[in-house]
Amino acid sequence: MANILVVEDDRATGQLMLTLAESMGHTSALASDGESALRLVRESQPDMIISDVLMEPMDGLELLEIVRREFPAVAVVLFSASRDPEVQVRALRLGSVQFLAKPLRIEQLKKVLEKTLADRASAAADSATTSATLKAPVREITVEGLEEALRPYLPGPRLRDQRFRLARLAKVRNRVLVEAAEGVFNTDMLALLHRHSHRAAGPLEVINFANCELDNLTAEWTQNAHAWLQRFSGGTLVFLQIEKLPLHAQGLLADLVRRVQDVRIVATTRRDPDQLLAEGSLNESLYFRLSLFSMRVPPVSELGSDITEVLLDAVCASSSYNLAGRPDYEGAAREALAAYSWPRNYSELHQVADYIAARLKQPRISLAELPESVAAARWPSLGEHVKEALKLHVDRVVRTTSDAARAAAVLGVPESLLRAHLEEPNDALLAALVEPTSRPSLQAITPSYERILIVSSDDLWRTSAVAMAVRPDRLVLGVPDALAAVSTLLNAPESFDHVLIAPPLDVFSPGEIGRQFRRICPGTTLGLLEAFPEPEDCEPFHEIFDRPDDGDRLERLLGLMRDYREKHSDGRSG
Template identity: 30%
Template sequence: MAQILIVDDDHQLRQSFERLLSAEGYTVRTASTGEAGVEMVRESLPDLVVMDVRMPGLSGLEAFAAMREIEPRLPVIIMTAHGTTETAIEATRMGAFDYVLKPFDIPDILKLIEKGLSAGRFMRSKVEMDAPAEGGEGEAIVGGGPAMQEVYKAIGRAAPTDATVLIRGESGTGKELVARAVYQYSSRAGKPFLVINCVAIPETLLESELFGYERGAFTGASGRKVGKIEQANRGTVFLDEIGDMPVSIQAKLLRLLQEKHVERLGGAGPIPVDVRIIAATNRDLEQAVAKGAFREDLYYRLKVVTMTLPPLRERREDIPLLAKHFLCRFSREAGVPDPGLTPQALDFLTGHDWPGNVRELANVLQKNLIFNRGGPITADDLQQAAGVTPQAAAAGTATPALEAGGDGSAQEFLRRFVRGELVAARDDEGAFESLMDRFGAVVIAEALAMTGGNRTRAARLLGLSRPTLLARIEKYGLKIETSVTSQLGATDPDSPGR
C-alpha cells in the first residue's frame, strides 16, 4: 500500500491526516519540521509528501528543494494559508505536484492525493519491454509476435528524440504503458511526467488545468494557478484520450507545439515552456477531422511519430505469455501460489475475442486468482469471470452474461434502458454519448451501493482504476455517503506559523 509522508508543525493536523489516510488504507508517516521531513525522505522514500509551507526552521519551500535533490520525481503537495499563496505557486513552478489552501474539504484532498500517487507511479514505476512471462518487479509490455516487435522498435526509435508521439489503439491495449516506456527511455526520464485525461476533466476546467490562469480571469479565480504544462517544464506531458479534447482548447495546444509557449487564462503574455507531448486516443481521428471535430493542423502536428497498438484478438499468439505474466504478477502481489491454468482454460483464453483487450484479460485472471479455491483455473472459472454464458462459449461467441436481477434478463433490462433513453433524446446528435453516460452512472451508483460507498472496492468490482472511478463519479455528479464530515486544516488561515 502507498506510503504518504505528512510534514506540518501542527500536531492536530498531523493526527487528523493520520486517522483519515489510515482509514483509506494508506501507510502514514509524519514529521513536525522540514528538516525531519527531508531526513525521512532520505531514509525511506515515500510515495507522496503533503507538506506545509510555513514551519519553524527549514521552510516548506526549502524542504521541497532538498527533497527534489534526493528524488526529482517525488510528488509533493504543498499546503498553504491564503497569506502564503504566492510561495505555494512558486513551489508549483519549481515542480511541486500541486498546492491546496487551508482549510480544505476531505473529498478534495483525497482526490488530489490519489492523483499525486498516480503521477508518482507513472514517473517511477519501471515498464519493461518484451519481458519474460515470469515478470520482474515492475509493469511490463508483454508479447513476442510480429505486431508487438514493431511497437518495441518504434519505442526504441522515438524515445531518445523530442518528437511528438501519437499512440493509437482500442481501449485496454496498453497505450498508457507505451507512453510511460517512451518517457522512461528518453533523455527527460528524470524530469516531470504529468498525465492529463482529456475525457475525465470537464470541458470547463480542462483549459485552466492545462494552461493555468491569473487572478480575476473568470468568476471564482481568486488567485493565480500554474497550469500542468507550465508545471512540467523540461519534462513530458501525456495527453490521454486527446480525441475527446474540445476544439476550442485544440487551438492553444497547437500554439504550444508550434511556438513553444503557453498563455494563462487572463494572462498578459506568453510564457516559454519546454515540454514533450505524448498523446493517445482510441478515436478515429481522420473521421473526426472530416467532421470538423478535430483540427487538421493539430492532427499533423501530433502524428510526427505514430504507434498503433493491435487489439488482443489480432495477436492471439501473445495470450499465453500474457496470462502467465499476469498470474505470476498477481500471485506474487497477493502472496499466494500461482494456481496455473488447465489446457481447456488456455484454449478459452486464446479463443475469446477480448473486447476489453489486455485490461480485460488481466481483470479476469485477477478475479479468478482472488476466488481460487485451490487447483488450476478452469475454463468454467474463466467463462464466469468473463461474463460468458455456456451457450455463447459453446458457439464461440462472447455474449455477456449480465445479471439484471428481478424477473427479466440482462438483455431485456438493457433493451428497455436504451429504448427509454433514445425516445427521450429523439434526434439529439449527442444521444449516444448521453446514453453511455446515463448507463455508466447507473452501473457505478449500483457498485457504490453494493460496497457501502467504498470507492476502492467499487473500482475493483468494476475492473476500473481508482482514479478512473473517481473521475467518473465527479463527471456524473454522484454523491458518496461518508462517515467523515469534518474538515482538515480548519484553523485560522491567518494564525501565526500557518
C-alpha cells in the first residue's frame, strides 16, 4: 500500500480522488496548490503525487520540476483540462510518468494508479537486489499480516477494509489524523499497531484529552516542552479526541508538534475535522500539522445491512459460543439489530456478541437473546423524522437570517413564538410550522420569494451552500436525506422552484430520488450536483453540473435552473 498526495485546487475533484485512493487501500492527503504540496512532500515524502497542472501561484509543472530534482524516487502523474499539446510534451520531458486529460474517468485513474505503483515497486525490488549499500529494514512490516492480527477486534470478512485502514497506520512514519468514532480504538489495539510499526523499539504513550489532567499537561508543554518530547523519542504518541482540547491548548499542541523530530504522532477525533475547522473548534495550525496523512474509520452504524453478519462473526468468535455451526436470526431480531444505533461502535458490538453467545441455546437468535436496549430498537416513525427535520430547518433559518423578526417572517410564525422557542425549545413552534391554519401563507408574506431545497448528507457542504444561497428574496432550506426532503416538499405551504441534489446521499441513488421528486413535484426544476453521474441517474434531472464550492458558481448554476424553468414553464408535465 502506498502514500499518495493529491494536488487539486477544486475540492470536489480532490475529494473524489482521495476516496478512490483510499478505496484501493492507500493512504492519501490533499493539497490545494503547488506550494502547500511541496511543503508536504518535504515534511513527509509520499510514494506518489497526482497533480493538476493549472494552479496558482505554483503550477503542476513547476512542482514536478522541483520534485524530480529533490525527490527522484517519487512517482508523479499530472492531469489538466488544457488541450495544448505543448503542456503534455513538457510534462513528460520533465519526468511525469503519465499525463491525463480532464475530465478524469475513474476507471482510467484507477488503472494509472495500479500500473504506476506496480512499476515503482518493481524498480525498488530490482534496486534492492543489486545495491549493496541499501540498508535492510529493522523489522519486516506486512500490512496483510497486521490486517489478520486485527481480526479479534474487527471480526469477519465484511470488516476487511476497516482492518486494512487501521493496519496502514503502522506504515505512517510521521503524523496522521484519524476520524474515528467512540469504541473504534482501545489500548490493546493501539499497542498491537505500535508493535508492528517502524517505531516498535520506542515507547508508546496514549493521551486521551477527554479524561486527562489538562492543566498539568499544558503546564509541561509551556515550561519544558523539549524534555517532555524527549521521553517519547523513537516511539509513538497517540492523542485521542483532540477536539476536547480548549483552543488555547490546541495552539500549544500545534507548537509542540512543530518541534517534533523523532516521534511519530497519531491523533484522533470523533468528528469530521473539516467541520470542526469550519466551526472554529479546531486550531488551523494544529489541523495542518497533524493531517500530513489522514484517514477515516467508518462507525458500525454505517455498515448498513452488513451489521447482522458482522455480529454473527463476532458471536462465533466469542469464547462463550458453544454451538456447532453458524446461527441465524429470527426476523424481529434482525430488524432490531438493523435499527439499533450502536453508539459505542465495535466495543459495544463485542459486548453484545458475548451476551448473545452466553445465552444462545439453539442456532437461532431471537429478541430474547439480545440485550434489552438492542431488542427495543426500532426505526423512527415518519412523524419523528419530520419533527427532526423541522428542528434542523428552524436552526438553519435562524443562523442564516439577520435577526429573529426576519427569521419569524421566513418561517411564517409569530416572532414571540420563535423567541420563546429560542429561549427554551418547545413543540409549540414545531406544531405551528406544520399546521396550515396557524400561520399565514408564505406567499402572503412576500410574493417574490424564490424557494430552493438543497439535499445532501454532507453536513458541512450543505450548511455552507445554504448560507451562500440565502438572499432577501429567497427561501433556502437544506435537508440531509431523501425522507426529510420528501416530507419538506409535501408539507410546504408553497411549492419549491428548484431542488439541488448533491451526493453523498443516503441509501438511495440520485436517480431514484430524482424520479420520486419528479412524481411528487412535477413543476419543480431538479439539478444534480455531481461531476460523474451514472447514466441511469441522469434521466430525472433537468440540469447536471459540478458541485459548486463558492457563492459565484452557485449563483451561476441557479441562473441556469431559473432559465430552464422559465423556458419550459408553459408545457412541462414532469
